Amino acid sequence: MAHPFDQAGRLWRARVDRAGEYDLAGGSEEFAPGPWSSFVPRSDYDRARRLRDDLVAGYRGRAFEDVFCGREVACPGGTCYLLESRSAMDLDGRDPARAAAAILGDLTLVRGIGEVTERRLKGRGYRTVADLARHPLYRREAIRLLDSVAKGNTRDLVEQIGRRRRRSDPLLLEASRFHAPEDFVFLDIETLGLFSRPIVLIGLARVRGGSITVRQYLLRSVVEEEAALTAVLPALEAEGAALVTFNGRAFDLPYIRERLAYYGIPAGLGMPHFDVLHFARRRWRDSLATCRLGALETGVLGVDRADDVPGRMVPEFYDTYQRTGNPGPLVPVVEHNRQDLVSLARLFAVLRGDGDGGA
Amino acid sequence: MATAVRDFLGLLATDPGFREHIVHIETILPRAARYGDLSRPLPEGLRAYCDGRGIRLYAHQCAAIEHLRAGENVIITTPTASGKTLAFLLPVFERLATDPAATALFLYPTKALANDQVKVVRELEQTSGIRVDAAIYDGDTPGGKRPAIRERSRVILSNPHELHQVLAWHTKWGWFFRNLRFVVVDEAHRYRGVAGSHMAMLLRRLARIAGHYGVRPQFVLSSATLANPGEFAVRLTGEAAAWIGEDGSPGGEKTFVLCNPSAGGGDRSVHSVTKDLLLASVESGCRTLCFTVSRKLAELIAIRSRDVPGISAYRAGYLPKDRRAIEDGLKYGSLRGVVTTNALELGIDIGSLDGVVISGYPGTMISVRQQAGRSGRRSGESFAVLVAFENPLDQYFMHHPQAFFSRPCEHAVVDTGNPYIVSGHLLCAAAELPVDPERDGRWFGADLPKMLAAFERVHLLRKASRGWIYAGQGRAADTVSLDAVSSDTFRVMHGARLLETMDHWQAYREAHPGAVLLHRGETYVVTGMDLDGHTVRVEETDTDTYTQPLSTTDVAVVQELRCRDIGGVQVSFGDVTVTEEVAGYTVRHYGRLVSHHRLDLPPLRLETKALWFTVPDRTAETVAAGGRDFAGGLHGAEHALIAVMPYHVVCDRRDIGGLSTPLHPATGAPTIFVYDGYEGGIGLAEKAFALLPAIAGTAHELVRDCGCAAGCPACIYSPKCGNQNQPLDKIAAVTILGDLAGRLSTTGGHSSNP
Helix, strand or coil: CCCHHHHHHHHHHHHHHHCCCCEEECCCCCCCCCCCCCEEEHHHHHHHHHHHHHHHHHCCCCCHHHHCCCEEEEECCEEEEEEEEEEECCCCCCCHHHHHHHHHCCHHHCCCCCHHHHHHHHHCCCCCHHHHCCCCCCHHHHHHHHHHHHHCCHHHHHHHHHHHCCCCCHHHHHHHHHCCHHHEEEEEEEECCCCCCCEEEEEEEEEECCEEEEEEEECCCHHHHHHHHHHHHHHHHCCCCEEEECCCCCCHHHHHHHHHHHCCCCCCCCCCEEEHHHHHHHHHCCCCCCCCHHHHHHHHHCCCCCCCCCHHHHHHHHHHHHHHCCCCCHHHHHHHHHHHHHHHHHHHHHHHCCCCCCC | CHHHHHHHHHHHHHCHHHHCCEEEEEEECCECCCECCCCCCCCHHHHHHHHHCCCCCEHHHHHHHHHHHCCCCEEECCCCCCCHHHHHHHHHHHHHHHCCCCEEEEECCCHHHHHHHHHHHHHHHHHHCCCCCCEECCCCCCHHHHHHHHHHCCEEEECHHHHHHHHHHHHHHHHHHHCEEEEEECCHHHCCCHHHHHHHHHHHHHHHHHHHCCCCCEEEEECCCCCCHHHHHHHHHCCCCEEECCCCCCECCEEEEEECCCHHHCCCCHHHHHHHHHHHHHHCCCCEEEECCCHHHHHHHHHHCCCCCCEEEECCCCCHHHHHHHHHHHHHCCCCEEEECHHHHCCCCCCCECEEEEECCCCCHHHHHHHHCCECCCCCCEEEEEECCCCHHHHHHHHCHHHHHCCCCCCCCCCCCCHHHHHHHHHHHHHHCCECCCCCHHHHCCCHHHHHHHHHHCCCEEEECCEEEECCCCCHHHHCCCCCCCCCEEEEEECCEEEEEEEHHHHHHHCCCCCEEEECCEEEEEEEEECCCCEEEEEECCCCEEEEEEEEEEEEEEEEEEEEEECCEEEEEEEEEEEEEEEEEEEEECCEEEEEEECCCCCEEEEEEEEEEECCHHHHHHHHHCCCCHHHHHHHHHHHHHHHHHHHHCCCHHHEEEEEEEEECCCCEEEEEEEECCCCCCCHHHHHHHHHHHHHHHHHHHHHCCCCCCCCCCCCCCCCCCCCCCCCCHHHHHHHHHHHHHHHHCCCCEEECC
């Protein structure tokens, strides 16, 4: 008689396989998915399935380490596997004077001051927030803001500006100029689902000396997740670091927080955070049909991806690797994540109006 | 009020329309209150609440308070309206008053009940001045309000389905769980059989998360009267509980009447008698609740009672605001009578009533007591009438009133070893926190290492440094469904207005094209059914006719997984498809057939697991030679086997289905099927396959030794038979079961896996 738990295991396996988190959209239907859309167009789905099958066939018998040239790193939570790549990319240098001028020139950042009051105050000689330090009513808040600006404390500034403005306010981008290019940590994760499942790839990118370095912690098995989390934590929590993501406020950061708690790893993760999705929406909402990263890449950066895997299908690709041991399906996942990070950094540069647009 | 009840009872005794149908009158004597004392007084705010309402605590309420103060778990099984809610609210609030961070989770089986009970909790909060920010957290709670509730509310009212989803988000609930002191499970008797197994595992997952946050909450179970409260509490929560079962509340005299429309030679239908009883009661001045066995009957009786104002139907499927309006109407007096399904059996507050009419035996004594308990006051008289259907089970009670009144409440059976259910929840638990085989053995049992290994083989769990982690790509909680009810909900639309919602099995039976649909006393006809869009369109109509679906149930063998030949009996286990086809419907006018229509609906399918066995020709010949009805014997044997299964397989009889047929295409012989009523199967038929010799033996003894002449509810009558318990032949059933048990008891059977 078969083992009862093997029967049960097969039952749950079949159920898990059926429980997809995306829906297929019909072929000709016109739709403009937002970043949270759960639709994968039928044509993309079929193409991705074919791609996956081709990869399984093409990489049959190949070892993981042989396909991905990286190195094993040891960290507090165990060992994991790191891939590194580099390409040309630049960001403007630190410019605290420009950032301070932009912020302090905007009196409406002080609570209680609207546009009408600002005009009146400016007429009476209060030209910057610094001048308001003399104002009996607005003194206290003005001094707090001045203090944050003087210290270049972007974490407090982002919060102070955020309280008065939308998350997409260009002033927040100006505040990022308190940071040197190497302060920015670009982050993008790939996961087995939308929530409460392992992260399978953590990608970080940094810009320094005219190039962008992408470091990807690719899990050889989900068992390495804890190690990968502990590996990236120092970079995220480093003094002066600022996080840049695409939709990370709603997805990547809470996801990482939840996974850290799952393993019982304490972390603060209170660094300043610039979520490019919000700035991009404000800037291109009217000119592009959607503001998903892929659409921005094509429409703004002029990049076209070949053999891409739709983000929603990454779990299926990783699961195929997990079940077969064939690393093929991970090839486009790694490339997808790398491309996302490079595009994220370039969009950030474009939005800030850096140099030649970050090319 | 008492005179209204007496007027009505007088009418029953004298009115020739009723008199001849009354077969028994049982008087339940009034009982005096037994009050209790507390070892130390309640906090001032709670005393003020009680004093303001003239509440003096009964002995059982005091007992509950003291046990909970002592840190014990408690199960309260006193009857409806005995003050169970207050018995746990007071000690919970007392603790929350003295420990300003303490939190409590209240679980209700339905959202409607939580919506009703939150009013009681908030009233206590306001009057007592003990701030708990009581709030509901369920599927209807807007996303924007959720963070504030998680971070501030000290009493959260929710339901098992929501908790099942919430546990994976425990990080966001850190504050609430760190301070969790009480978990209250209201209407706990609802969690028996498979539903109980799920609840038991869900509560273990909750306790495990609480343990992660360093707390061990006390469990409070509030339940209907059961045969086995102590055992039930241990099974459901994993911990022993003090049993509070001695009711200290006073009760007025109650008259319980058995009414049999078939008696006295009348040709009146059950529905017509039910309606007349309801009207007579309401016109006597009694506020009356009438329970029916189906949604349609609730509507039908409400419509036929239209001549008397102040009568409404009530049932699941109504929109929440409509339901609340009816509850309030009954409570505040604008309604005098409500016809309802068992939806009002739950503890929704509708005030106290003078009388209850129960149209048809509701299937369990637990339900009878819950329904009858809806009428009655602390003092003064009340009544309950059970109106019998023509089926053998109801008729048996009419002919044996003592069997009815002495019948004990059912055992609430919960299996915590069902491999499918335990492993499903293990999967969910692993997605909540890594599973440590040593630490977590207490929640998942001794087989935990085996389950972990099985899940590793199918790549759903992996062993990491801090324990076993979930590695699946689907959300674990989405793959484990707490009940069999499908999530496909049909919307019934009248123009642009959403009339109600129903599940797809029900939509096929009651809202097929041409069906007359009754809703809140209005009559609609279904003009269209969009199966893909899950929408039913209706138009208003004016007709006295109603429709009845004609459906057939079939079991098809998909794959035989195992089979054994035991003493010449071929017993099989495997995958089956149970189909129900609504092939047509009849239109009726007051019971008279008007017309007959065909339907072209795809069959409803349940893919599940079954065991089946054949009955040899020789047995059939023996039955025929004795002049008995073979089909009736087969049917009776099937019922008896299902009746005893809960004792062997540990489930509720509602969890299993059966089919018997004198000739089945898969076997070419008379066959009895027993299947799991759950998509994919849930291990019940599988376990029964292994235990069939014992099950057959018990079933045979049960029927053979039953003192009845031609079958009764204690042997071959089933409370959930789809064929009105017809045909049935007791003597033939004894022959078939005796032959089966005899063959199975001979050793030497061999097993094979084709």
